[in-house]
Amino acid sequence: MEDVNHAPVLDHAKIETKSKLREYIEAIIWAIFLFLIIKTCVVQSFKIPSSSMEDTLLIGDHLMVNKFLFGIRIPFTDLRLPAIREPERGDVIVFKYPIDTSMDFIKRVIGVPGDEIKIIDKKVYINGSLYKNPHEIHKDNQVFPAEAVARDNYGPIRVPGDSYFVMGDNRDNSHDSRFWGFVPRSNLVGKAIIKYWSLDKNKWHVRWERIGRVIE
């Protein structure tokens, strides 16, 4: 009689615990699934640790990158879904560094497939015409000859198909296509769209005026 009486209480508690545990596991699995889908197909966040894109992007800026504009990359393959549009001159893009694909780089597209790039005394010429991006800055007045370093004098060189020539906005302090070549299309990660957070860690100062700014 005693067994019959207390058994339902224990069983009820056991079932309740089991179903709550199951619900929590389901919630965690859904969270991971949602995160992976959004990170792969929609947006991914990056932070800026270097000065190569100053003043467009400062050290400590956090930004969102659109992952579907240039075609969603299918994980663990080199395959991509069709792109909404191709990268254009002036776009700020995130890509896998061609020398070491474990690293992500962020630079501005200067040359698209077929363009002829030439740099003379820090001035960029595309297909023979001067190209000056409003965001580019120069912090060093020295001009080096092409034989010494590719920074200020470079080319002419033609951008091959399915490749891009990229440069940092901080032209005198950027490790970009001038030094390591073109970015293959398959290395593209996405287009930088918006800064959602900006912290100057040296002063522990939040740069509120930069938050929410669209990256142009």
Next chain:
Amino acid sequence: MKEKYEPSTDFVLKVMRRVYEYEESKNPIIQWLSAHSSIRYAMMGIGALLGIFKTIPAF
């Protein structure tokens, strides 16, 4: 002399109920968290967002 003591037939049931009531009263926050499915969904959403906002350096 009193008669021999005999526990009631639902003695264990009564005791166990009180034990569960006491255990449940110890953790009202956890109890509250687990009682509402909307909180679990919110936790799921926050977890996904935290994962998305986990930043990767882009040089």
